Amino acid sequence: MRGLFVLLFAIFSFVVLGATAYANDRPGRVITVGAPATEIVFALGAGDSVIATDTTSTRPESVEALPKVGYMRQLASEGIISLKPDLIIAVEKSGPDNVLEELRSLGIPIVRLPSLDAMKNLPDAIAIAGAALGRDDAADALTQKVRGDIEGLRHLAEQERPSIMFLMAVGHGKPLSAGSHTTAAEIIDLIGGNNPMATFDGFKPVSSEIIAADQSDYVLVPQSTVDHYGGLDGLKTDPVLGLNKAVSNGKVLTVSASTILGFGPQSASEIREVAQSLHQQEQGQ
DSSP states (O other): OOOHHHHHHHHHHHHHHHHHHHHHHOOOOOESSHHHHOOOHHTTOOOEEEEEOOTTTSSSGGGGGBOOOOOOTOOOOHHHHHHSSEEEETTTTTOHHHHHHHHHHHTEEEEEOOTTTTTGGGGHHHHHHHHHHHHHHHHHHHHHHHHHHHHHHHHHOOSSOEEEEEOOOOTTOEEEEEBBHHHHHHHHHHHHEEEEESOOOOOOOOHHHHHHOOOOSEEEEEHHHHHHHSSSSHHSTTTGGGSHHHHTTEEEEEHHHHHOOOOOOOOOHHHHHHHHHHHHTTTTT
């Protein structure tokens, strides 16, 4: 009997110590840089380990209360070092590079995710983040779901392809539109539209003359732009954006600014909603 007790105690001790060691392998002080990186970490169940984010990270709501380390492309080492992180998970465009190199030289691990301007890279980004966080099982499950979501997007396009221009207000500067190789361009393609600005790459400022001359059937704008003007009616009265034919006709599609910044776990469902809105407007509903 005593031998059985000793054996059971040994097994119990092994399980507890193994679980403790496994938990200790997981980083406990994580900084996320870039909205998609933050969303991925929280979707993997590691939100409790996040001690700070960059200013582009707005989801989930709980990140609003966390310290901010600056804009994702204008990071400063001092503030990050003071937080004593044991891991930084950052999107591909984070920087500047000299700041990241300084942090690495101090022994702070930095994991950079593949470009999330392309939806196809999202499963790999989840797997990389999951491995760094010690959450491979959660990453496998989330990757499987995301792959299914992405596959489902392939059937959204309608037979007719309306023209859809992307516009985003940027403070007091010129509005931005989206050319090829952007999240906005991929969204337009996935929902079955044609991007009239596909002749250039990236996001670029556009003049009021170009906005007024545009004859697109619809405009795609971040929801934050609509909110900035107090709704669609406010958008219509803007002296620049209101010049656009689609805006003045109320042919406006919206998506979150987070998804425009890079594709994350919620992006596929958002794009389905944009496609549904397009379909309803096409049907006159």
